[in-house]
Amino acid sequence: LAKTTQPISMDSYEGQEVNITCSHNNIATNDYITWYQQFPSQGPRFIIQGYKTKVTNEVASLFIPADRKSSTLSLPRVSLSDTAVYYCLVGPGRDSNYQLIWGAGTKLIIKP
Amino acid sequence: NAGVTQTPKFQVLKTGQSMTLQCAQDMNHNSMYWYRQDPGMGLRLIYYSASEGTTDKGEVPNGYNVSRLNKREFSLRLESAAPSQTSVYFCASSEPTGLNTEAFFGQGTRLTVV
Numbered sequence: 001l002a003k004t005t006q007p008i009s010m011d012s013y014e015g016q017e018v019n020i021t022c023s024h025n026n027i028a029t030n031d032y033i034t035w036y037q038q039f040p041s042q043g044p045r046f047i048i049q050g051y052k053t054k055v056t057n058e059v060a061s062l063f064i065p066a067d068r069k070s071s072t073l074s075l076p077r078v079s080l081s082d083t084a085v086y087y088c089l090v091g092p093g094r095d096s097n098y099q100l101i102w103g104a105g106t107k108l109i110i111k112p
Numbered sequence: 113n114a115g116v117t118q119t120p121k122f123q124v125l126k127t128g129q130s131m132t133l134q135c136a137q138d139m140n141h142n143s144m145y146w147y148r149q150d151p152g153m154g155l156r157l158i159y160y161s162a163s164e165g166t167t168d169k170g171e172v173p174n175g176y177n178v179s180r181l182n183k184r185e186f187s188l189r190l191e192s193a194a195p196s197q198t199s200v201y202f203c204a205s206s207e208p209t210g211l212n213t214e215a216f217f218g219q220g221t222r223l224t225v226v
Contacts, residue, residue: 034213043116043202043217044155087154097145097206097215098162098170102154 004088009107018075020106022088025069033064033071036087038105044087047073083110114138118203118218125193125225133188133221135203143206144186145170145215146178148199155202161186162208193225 005023012018024033032051036044048055050062050071061074075082085105092099119134137144142163147155147170157170159178167178175197177189186205190197200222206215 032213041220043204043220044215045217046214049213097143097204097213098157098160098168100157102147102156104152104154 003101004090004103006086006088006103006106008104009109011109011111012078013111014079015077018078018082018108018110020073020075020086020088020108021070022073023070024088024090027068027090028092030092031068031090032092033062033068034089034091034100035060035062035073036089038085038087047086078108078110080110080112082108084108116203116205116216116218118201118221120221121219122222123224125190125223127194127225129193130189130191131193132190133201133203133223134185135187135218136185137203137205137216138184139205139207139216140183141205141207141216142183143208144180145204145206146176146186146188147202147204148172148197149202149220150199158188158201190223193223195225197223198225199223 034049035047038044048060048062052064055062063072085107087105089100116137145160146158149155156172161167161180164183179187200220202220204215204217
């Protein structure tokens with residue numbers, strides 16, 4: 001299973017765009033990249049999943065370069081409520097929740 | 113819009129006591145999971161169930177047992193609690209045939225073993 005590396009913490013300000021980069025040098029051909037968000041005292045919440053290029057939904061965009069050895073989660077115009085821990089996960093196929101390895105994630109703090 | 117419901121939300125056990133954590137989902141998902149999360153760490157998979165009637169060990173199964181009672185319910189049992197099992201436990205479910213493999217998580221059970 002591909003191991004991921006992401007910054008332990010990041011700070012930003014309200015209204016800014018935040019980009020969190022995740023490194024996964026050993027990603028396999030059939031691996032998908034998934035990001036989750038977790039608020040204190042809550043279970044993680046799915047943000048976005050992708051395989052290559054760019055994926056966008058109502059809350060975030062996921063950029064994946066051609067070599068797929070890294071990915072960047074982009075949060076547009078963040079607010080205080082985006083303060084949370086963000087996890088980058090890589091796993092085989094679309095149905096790989098039971099194989100995902102959860103690291104410590106990136107603690108994002110948004111300041112007023 | 114219940115999603116995944118876990119009970120209880122909090123529990124304190126004495127070493128050696130047993131208890132069962134309950135989990136139910138109302139999304140008709142086939143796959144269900146039990147994780148534990150220690151402070152400052154990511155989640156670790158204890159057991160999962162790919163479908164009704166099947167269960168498999170995850171990364172940290174020792175000291176736990178599970179039952180997939182039916183498609184909705186997946187329980188986690190601690191037969192003889194130990195302080196090392198103090199953690200926050202999350203249940204989750206997903207549907208492998210969906211557009212993506214989004215897992216839906218419950219609110220968690222905060223367990224303290226003294």
